[in-house]
Amino acid sequence: MVHDCLFCRIVRREIPATVVAEDEHCLAFRDIAPKAPTHVLVIPKVHVRTLDDADDASVVGRMLLMAARVARDEGIAAAGYRTVVNTNAGAGQTVFHLHAHVLGGRPLEWPPG
Numbered sequence: 630m631v632h633d634c635l636f637c638r639i640v641r642r643e644i645p646a647t648v649v650a651e652d653e654h655c656l657a658f659r660d661i662a663p664k665a666p667t668h669v670l671v672i673p674k675v676h677v678r679t680l681d682d683a684d685d686a687s688v689v690g691r692m693l694l695m696a697a698r699v700a701r702d703e704g705i706a707a708a709g710y711r712t713v714v715n716t717n718a719g720a721g722q723t724v725f726h727l728h729a730h731v732l733g734g735r736p737l738e739w740p741p742g
């Protein structure tokens with residue numbers, strides 16, 4: 630099914646993105662408005678609206694494993710990085726296609742805002 634969704638359009642290469650990793654199931658690309666020196670988004674290629682809509686463990690698991698691989702490849706894994714999945718508007722989700730943020734390259738405060 631073809632979705633009129635920003636991230637589905639990035640998967641179809643209708644919108645350009647700086648891709649850092651890709652396999653059959655997932656795509657990772659740099660966030661257009663980075664919040665840290667490294668800020669990559671990892672998405673499943675299938676359209677899933679939010680984490681609350683996800684029901685396939687392999688989709689969520691593959692997304693997180695690619696996030697970990699990106700963090701290693703970006704050289705931020707040993708120092709520490711954060712994976713964030715904002716779910717619905719109150720948590721700051723603005724693009725309604727499931728994605729994991731990978732943030733690192735600077736100290737990250739806890740708790741987040």
Ligand code: 5GP
Pocket residue numbers: 635644646647658659660661662663670714715721722723724725
């Ligand atoms: P959310 O707020 O939904 O958790 O995260 C969406 C993210 O997508 C934001 O960090 C935003 O900067 C990023 N974003 C929005 N539009 C684009 C785009 O066209 N290209 C890329 N690479 N990132 C985008």
Ligand code: ZN
Pocket residue numbers: 632634635636637638675676677725726
């Ligand atoms: Zn989509």
